[in-house]
Amino acid sequence: MPSALPDGEPVPDDGSLPQRALDGAADRPLGFYLHVPYCATRCGYCDFNTYTASELGGTSRDDYAATVVEEIRLARKVLGDDPRPVETVFVGGGTPTLLDPADLGRMLAAVKDEFGLADGAEVTTEANPESVGPASLAALREAGFNRISFGMQSARQHVLRVLDRTHTPGRPEACVAEARAAGFGHVNLDLIYGTPGETDDDWRASLDAALGAGPDHISAYALIVEEGTQLARRIRRGEVPMTDDDVHADRYLLAEERLSAAGMEWYEVSNWATADDRSARCRHNELYWTGADWWGAGPGAHSHVGGVRWWNVKHPAAYARALAEGRSPGAGREVLTDEDRRVERVLLELRLSQGCPLSLLAPTGAEAAHRARDEGLLEPEPYERGHAVLTLRGRLLADAVVRDLVD
Template identity: 80%
Template sequence: MPSALPDGLPMPEDGALPSEALGGSAPLGFYVHVPYCATRCGYCDFNTYTAGELRGTSRDDYAGHLVDEVRLARKVLGDDPRAVETVFVGGGTPTLLPAADLGRMLAAIREEFGLADSAEVTTEANPESVDPAYLAELRAAGFNRISFGMQSARQHVLKVLDRTHTPGRPEACVAEARAAGFEHVNLDLIYGTPGESDDDWRASLDAAIGAGPDHVSAYALIVEEGTQLARRIRRGEVAPTDDDEHADRYLIAEEMLSQAGFSWYEVSNWATSDAARCRHNELYWTGADWWGAGPGAHSHVGGVRWWNVKHPAAYAQALFGGRSPGAGRELLAGEDRRVERILLELRLAAGCPVSLLAPAGMAAAGRAVEAGLLEASAFDAGRAVLTLRGRLLADAVVRELVD
């Protein structure tokens, strides 16, 4: 959840959507943003708040405000018959709230919209913020997937990231989640932290694989302006990792995860089976519909994208006054949606249809095939699919294809 909100059109006070945006048939999901953290990690620029930054509101009241937005969503979407297929509770650290609060939020979605029989219900968790009893309560409330922020197995790497958990705790959490009955467990990793070596990264992958999750996400560290880590690099306290090192770490991840039975299905995500994939993220990548509830959360329904006010106090005040917490919105034109499909779907193992490409993009795709960045056989079959080398240069390939 980026810290900066875009400009956009004014949001109606009641949150009403244009009639043409309603009545869609795409899958419907819910993203729930819990913007609280015990401490602020040095690399993070998400919309999060520590206890000292919560002027005018308390996290004790948060579940009630979130339920109010779910009820607003029901009014805005009217008689839309779609049951919710995915719920993802992210943050921040959702598990700083009592498990009963997360269960209350999920119950509101279930009561207002209904959950599909096979609904995927995920929460993120900090490894130090849960224990077996907490996990059991989440599972009883209906959560069936959990994602732990591991980041690294090396203490000195965690220190640079300002992560507070103990090495080994994320791996223990996987076992505790399995014992609580969670069907799917993810571990999030970050590579390219200043001071991390190839051996450090291999150790992190070894630890993650050995813990037995069925999903691993591995992201290159992006140093965002305004973060503590960016300031430390600017002062010369730590050295940034370059693109070549990022590429080397990605290749190590692909090799080790593939050997362990994981397959990539999106550039930064690997799963042991189709069932283990994060269906909520697939909903984003394929342009389906989702309602984002919570401060700073983004939504998309029927070609309308909007975003909520950032601070929890402003969010609570809007809902208390019977108003939408939306800060602005944009209406996506057909060309916008075509470009977004290329940007997102090209990152998937299935790629994107070449029919989406304009003539200049088709010519660029042909050159990418010749350069070994796109698979020739898939291109002949009408799809643009990244090769391993293409995945290393995905952003550059996408820029060429959307022209």
């Protein structure tokens, strides 16, 4: 089942925020994340907050959009006369495209009605390749979506089978063409490397297939085997092997080689976009990585406004019940200290191609940064200009470098 939510202090029934969270809001970007927790089947590696039909406990997908609209209206009340238009909207899941495009459009329209969308706002939905077609993609584009992210994961059938993915090889590439024909200006493909049984040739084939489809953004993530998932149980029983860190490193180097040769450049450790088009980057994820404000609507969704982070109850039935009773669906929250926010900036910004300012580092972290520069983990030229930027080798060891720099 999905991973547990963290503990935290209670969220007020009206969802109100401390005044300090609202101070200076006009100077920060605002985004919305809309979570759709439904999946046709559960992938063996996934621990996201998702539910199949048998797990819904009497709730209906048919009512879901109206429930999310209620939380968007709650957000308007909580943020008061906040003048900011929304710069990014990201609909994730789950499988958002299990809902009718009209329902996704209804949720987006609520954001636009309550807050307004900034000129050139980025509006993304995730989609599984088997859950869309030319007609639904055209309907999504008509509803206002201008960016779409397809879960490709691999071009090899035996790898997809281990991941419990149900689409056939070649379908994600066809989806890219269909999305372009529908008018989507930006298309992403998600890939996973390090699946048990995947070879270097399998990974090369996946990269080449993804590039051949012509997206302007590719995300490539190392498979993380989460406790409690079906894949973790299969590995524990010895049914499939565990992939080691050296293989992950080799696959990452292959990704960097193939993607950069094709005219893409990394801008976050796991994300590449067309080098000559900054708009190809996922602006919504950049809000997360740079500590901006976003409201997450939906079961289990997380939000952050001005140093206050909160998360919603997980189950769709509990979520719908709270909103029907006029209560915030928040399950808990934490008010970040200045030190918490400093550490988070280092953790997140160091993963970006522009890096993080050395001025954020405590004395021990600054000493670690000096050593990392000498060891070839940080780029020397940005270092001299006061920024810690990971080298390619540093990206391979990003988690360890970050740990040293936040000490």
